[in-house]
Amino acid sequence: MNIDLGGRTAIVTGSTGGIGYAIAQGLAEAGARVVVNGRSTGSVDSACERLRSAVQGADVMGVAADVTTENGAERIVAESGGADILVNNLGIFGAEEPLSITDDEWRRYFDVNVLSAVRLTRLVLPRMIDHGWGRVLNIASDSAIVTPAEMIHYGVSKTALLGVSRGFAKAAAGTGVTVNSVIAGPTHTGGVEDFVYQLVDLSLPWEEAQREFMRIHRPQSLLQRLIEPEEIANMVVYLSSPLASATTGGALRVDGGYVDSILP
Known part of the structure; x- marks a missing residue:
């Protein structure tokens, strides 16, 4: 496949390491202008340098911003000049005894894993619709479907993200903009x-x-x-491309066959 994202700007949240960094690199290799995001200037600058070294001629900019806040989300969109591709990768997870999870911890997981994606989608979708082209991708998890007993709060937040993706795909129906979830397995x-x-x-x-x-x-x-992060990135790059123009409202699995189901 020849995937060419030249002329497209991609914002990837939480992209200073792990899956987010692999996605940023994959998009840069496909020719996209990539906006790297993290909360600290040091980590963002370091990731940008790594990308420039890894991808010859990469067009990379960094924005240090906490996208779990309104100000942070607005700043990354403003400084990048908008997005043709938005990858909501930011997320937190951790093991915790189910009956010990407090209300504050439940709220924190929803603020980071769900509302940050909602907020950024709300900011970039109108421009995408006006331009008649755009891609929004939410990085979900097998835990959205197979809720793990050791991290119920994480699993439920990712289940909510699947619903967010489907709902925004309906909001963008018929516009040339697609919205999908990528269900990542243990990575x-x-x-x-x-x-x-x-x-x-x-x-x-x-x-x-x-x-x-x-x-x-x-x-x-x-x-x-x-799963290696690059294997998740391969799916994201494809879904970000014109080749995936008929795929929207979906939850696509890169889970290593973890979910025991034919459909999500």
Whole structure:
């Protein structure tokens, strides 16, 4: 496939590392102007430099902003000049005993995992509709469908994100703008390594710890390994392209066969 995103601006939230950084790199390789986002100037500048080194001629800018706030969301859109592609990747997760999750913690997960995506979509969608072209992609999780007992608050927030995607896709119906979710399965990132070690023996070497985690906590995975961030990015780049013009309102799985269902 020849995917050319030249002339398109892509905002990727939470893109200084992990899945977000891989998505930013994939979009840059496809020719998009990429806006890297994180909360600290240092992490954003570092990620931009890494991208410029990894992708020859990459058009990259960084905006340090907390998009869980109205001011932060408005600033990233204003400084980037708007977006043709919005990837709502920012998210938090962690294991917690279900009956110990407080109201404040529930609110925090919804503020970060759901409302940040709603807010940014609301800001960029009118311009996309006016231009007759745009892509909004929300990075969801297998936990949206298979709610894990050790992080119910995370799973439910990602379930809500699937509904957000479908609703905004209806709002953009017939305009040339598509809105989709990407259901990411268990993925190998620094944060996930920390999470794995919350659930398995800390003394285990990483490869053994990963196998133990998948065996005990994610046994239904058909891939039987953690997904690499670049594998998630490949789906996002395709959905961001003109080639995916007939795919909207969907929840597309890059889950390694984790969800035991033909449809999401």
